[in-house]
Amino acid sequence: MRKIYVFDTTLRDGEQVPGAKLNFEEKMYIAKQLEKLRVDYMEAGFPSSSQGDFEAVREISRQIKDSSVVALGRAVKSDIDRMYESLKEAANPMIHIVLGSSNVHITKKFNKNPEDILQMGVDAVTYAKRYTSQVEYSLEDASRSDLEYMWRTIEAVVKAGATCVNIPDTVGFAVPELFGGLIHQIYDRLQNVAPHVLLSVHCHNDSGLATANTLAAVRNGANKVECTINGIGERAGNTSLEEVVMGIKLHPEYYDGYTDINHSAIYETSRIVSRTMGLDVQVNKALVGENAFAHSSGIHQDGLLKSKEVYEIFEPSDIGAPPMDIVLTARSGKHAFEYISKKLGYEIAPEVLNEIHANFLKIADEKKEVYDNDVIDLLDGDERVQKNGEKKLWMLEDFQINVNMNLPSATVKLVRNKQEAVVSEAGNGAISALYAAILKAVDMPIHLIDYRIQNIGAEKESLGKVVVQIQYNGKFYFGKAIERDVMKASALALVNSVNKIVLNS
DSSP: OEEOEEEEOTTTTGGGSTTOOOOHHHHHHHHHHHHHHTOSEEEEEOGGGOHHHHHHHHHHHHHOOSSEEEEEEESSHHHHHHHHHHHTTOSSOEEEEEEEOSHIIIIIISOOOHHHHHHHHHHHHHHHTTTOSOEEEEEETGGGSOHHHHHHHHHHHHHHTOSEEEEEETTSOOOHHHHHHHHHHHHHHHHHHOTTSEEEEEEBOTTSOHHHHHHHHHHTTOOEEEEBGGGOOSTTOBOBHHHHHHHHHHOHHHHTEEOOOOGGGHHHHHHHHHHHHTOOOOTTOTTTSTTTTEEOOHHHHHHHHHOGGGTOSSOGGGGTOOOOEEOBOTTOOHHHHHHHHHHTTEEOOHHHHHHHHHHHHHHHHHHSSBOHHHHHHHHHTOTTSEEOOOOOOOEEEEEEEEOOSSOOEEEEEEEETTEEEEEEEEOSSHHHHHHHHHHHHHTOOOEEEEEEEEEESSGGGOEEEEEEEEEETTEEEEEEEEESSHHHHHHHHHHHHHHHHHHTO
């Protein structure tokens, strides 16, 4: 079975997202996480674009040793010189040259004829080989290029010393069947001419087919995939690394391949990129979205509680994600409600389950989603429900927030196992102070990863939904709450996330 090489371009193509520009420290932070993820190639930047990018690529080259560090540039000597200067201290550097191959690029972007462009490519590769043994040549806009012209270019740059040929679907024009067929033809010819040369693809997601096109290419001979974390990138983004890697893992025989990616670091890497670049991951994003392993349909919940494999093809732990989440809604049946109740430490007698479940549905109709604190409030107020006492959860008894221009502060009263904790803390803002007080009260080494507020409903009837994610002992936990008072929702969401740790301990 062949190895599929993973080329990550989060630090270059991913950084081209408006508003996602990274400073030096942020770029290095992500680079070290990508090394932990075990990407084979890490495209660190475009050194000739700015002095800052040059210095970032140079420092990444100095510090990253387990992944090949790559720099991108145009097919001109000045760019190649700049790439070499930034990469010369790398353990295993690669120069990546990009030049258009479609008629649109040749005539409208460069205003040249095809033979001139081909010769530019050959000259650039020949010049780059003076510096490094690894040179990648990308035929930009390949999916809209003439096959025979591309093949003449590939033959020529390979003869000049290119060690990797990249076939990009630069504008997301391709469809899987045709793109797979194109890769098959190029792969077949390349095997006869230079079987040692890597055949790579770089697909964009303008029509939503980046992952499908990439996997079709792998199926047809490509042995290197260019991706970004969370699928970020220019315009609609790039191929999502996590989707391609886990697709290959799920069907290794079909794709006749494997990757060396550290699958258990995928989720952590996704979250690091998201918060460092300030780019939210859509909730329904495959594998790493908030809802990727969450289930709210009663039919699904019932099936999952009988056997996870009924509705899950991966274990969340496969990618280092939080455990499966049963989200209680008005669609949740008695089975799911009873399951959550037991997790929280309550036993509901069969003869009263129907009535209590009906009361739960009233809350669900009002709040749309019901979280741990809502279930606790419902069951604590019913004398017919028995507490088994196995789990000692934190309860938010009260809180107070004082806001002024200079030093916001918060006081919280938490109770666990009949023991009260009353703590006051200051912060940079109201939420900062509130969370500092709660985390001091629970006295656990918890790191706040994410905090988000979402409005539900309209005008005076609106509700505030708060989602919190924390990290504890290397694991991630979500906490959620819905209230009319967003401060109360914020406090409950954090307490609910802390209780997830208690429930899983």
